[in-house]
Amino acid sequence: MDKMLYVAMSGASQNTLAQQAHANNMANVSTTGFQRDLEQARSMPVFGDTFASRAYAMSERPATDFSAGALQATGRDLDVAVGGDGFIAVQAPDGSEAYVRTAAMNIDAQGILRAGNGLPIMGNSGPIAIPPDEKIDVGSDGTISIRGMGETPNAVAQVDRIKLVNPPVGSLTKGTDGLIHTTSGQAAPFDANVKVESGFLEASNVNAVEEMTAVMTLSKQFELHIKMMTTAKEDDESVSRVLQNS
Template sequence: MSFYTSLSGLKNADTDLRVIAHNIANAETVGFKKSSAQFADLVASGAPSDPRRTPGIGATVAAITQDFALGPLEQTGRSLDVAIDGDGFFALENPLSGDLSFTRNGNFQLRANGELQDSGGNRLQAFPVDGAGVPTSTVPASVVVPLTNGSGLALANVTIDNRGIVRAAYADGTTTPVGQIALATFAATGGLRAIGQTKWQASGESGPPIFGNPGIGNNGEMISGALERSNVDLAEEMVALLTAQRNFQANARAIDTATQISTTVINLRQQ
């Protein structure tokens, strides 16, 4: 039994090492949130008449949780870069399936059709606004920037201000508000399902997205011309890496000791 107990420890240490390695690999990934492995002990169904004789039989992975703490904000000066200083996620729509995903990576690009998208072609969601930049609906939709204004003049530039207002500037110097970025929050952020590329999807555990305006209620404020870096602390990860390595070595030594004891017992029986 001691073999399987120590084997569970080896597997857990390996899981811990893989989680830490994933964090370190994404130390420079924009919008990345670090994870940590949580473990729980396993207990055999021992003698109910004497609970003091119930043995432990190892450990198992209880959960791998993500830390959504704010990462450092880095100024880029790029007009279509925007960071969230506080709670909330950018909402993105898949152009093929229509499914929504959520991210903290505010690096957006203007496409030839006027849509604002992320690097994967997902459409940024925003509230429609009137000429003064006041939202006219609480239902977000894909941002589409008109390529010409009412006078037929071409689009010159697109910017996102600290209120999350997307503004289009044209060749004659006029500007037009196109939409206000919609931020999504969740009743239980820890229940979000990671799908890669620093994106998450809503799940039954997280609850549905609650859309709101930047800077209002629990929603964070927009920081124009900036991006949120990974919240991985390399010093902490290196310490955790050494601890996980020691745990792996200790469990391997326990297996080696159990092997020696078993070999000794077998040799005694053969004598």
């Protein structure tokens, strides 16, 4: 009886956490560049002073789905998205290097090129600074070219190059800040094979139908756990009445 109640209780608790993971994916179905969190459940033995004869359910987020989302045309020159495998390097708030799949870039008042989330875009030797310009272009290899103020149309100067990387997926993790980081904490090297598409943003790779189905399934499982706890309570009360009458 005690084991049944414990398993059902732990299952309901972990089931709620699983629903939160899928709900977060659903909430970001329209967030550009968002990569969905995977979720799974498994049984774990309860270790302690006695033999581990009991088990409980545990929900966990084992990894992130790094598959690419669909490219959405914006027609804006400073909107870029990685075409195929790879990432764009940005400077995280703590000063370390992090990675994104797409960036709606803009130039701030100091001339620093920033992603849509406000983080500086990394170049050959740090955050990219853009001089005053009349026009800016981003090449497929990440090269940033500008036409300076008052210059003729053919006077194009290369300013810097966006750092594009493609580390093994197994060496990456998504942090609580929503950015991609290397598990080692070390910056990934440049990869000349990574290309970007200018005038595009990458949509979220969340499948709304799959996430909604998962939430509904987990909701039914939660109801089953509650029913098991109610049954355990009724069985316990029945046993108590039998003992009282004996």
